[in-house]
Structure formats: structure tokens, C-alpha cells
Amino acid sequence: RSAAQWLWVVPRVRMTRQSHALVLAMTAYSLVYDMISTVFGGILVAALLLVGRFSRLSVLKYHVSMASQASIRRRSVGESAHLRAQGERVHILGLEGYLFEGPAVKLVKYLQRVVVPPEGAADRQQARRS
Numbered sequence: 001r002s003a004a005q006w007l008w009v010v011p012r013v014r015m016t017r018q019s020h021a022l023v024l025a026m027t028a029y030s031l032v033y034d035m036i037s038t039v040f041g042g043i044l045v046a047a048l049l050l051v052g053r054f055s056r057l058s059v060l061k062y063h064v065s066m067a068s069q070a071s072i073r074r075r076s077v078g079e080s081a082h083l084r085a086q087g088e089r090v091h092i093l094g095l096e097g098y099l100f101e102g103p104a105v106k107l108v109k110y111l112q113r114v115v116v117p118p119e120g121a122a123d124r125q126q127a128r129r130s
Helices: 002-014 017-032 035-055 077-089 101-114 121-129
Strands: 060-065 091-095
Touching (some): 017 035, 035 101, 060 077, 060 101
């Protein structure tokens, strides 16, 4: 009874469906094959599930511009006016979580879609490459 309870009741409460399926598959696999290959196979599959789960996470917590987020630093009147005028060009990103391949690609695509380069920036960049 305790083995059945461990395989069925406890995982359903404390694990995701994928993790529970992995435990059941490892148990069935260990009945046919040796324990070493079961453990290493389980570790490999668990690592792949972890990478898949982390790659679906969003790392962007917030995105604001200086137009909506004022600086707390005291500045001269001229500097403050310049920041107000150019506030849309300054982007503030708050990131959280794990930043590796999947979330990083999503973040770059988001920034390419949302952040518009200032006029003439593409021409200046092209001139630098030449």
C-alpha cells in the first residue's frame, strides 16, 4: 500500500503532470531494465523538462519609458526639460527569472517589435559598417 500511495497519491498532490508521468515511467522502466539506466534516463528527461519549462517563462516584469517614469535625481531646469522631451526614447526594463536562450530570444523579439530606433539611426549604423 505505501508504494502505491507513493506512486499515485503523493505525486498527484506535489508534482506537475509531466513530473508524475516521469515517475511512473521510471518505475515501469525499472521493472524491466537495470536501476542505473533508469536513474540516468530519469535525470536526462527531468533536465529536458526543466529546460522546456524555463524556456516558456517570461523574463520581462515591466517596461516603461521616461515619459511615464520620472527620474528621482534632482536636475537643472534645462536637463529636466531635455529628459521630458526625449523621455519616449529612454526605456526602462525590469527583468526577473532565468535569462537563457528561450526567454532571451523572446525578450529580443519583444524589444525589436516595441522599441523604435530614432530617425536616422539605421543610416548611422550602416555608415559605421562601411
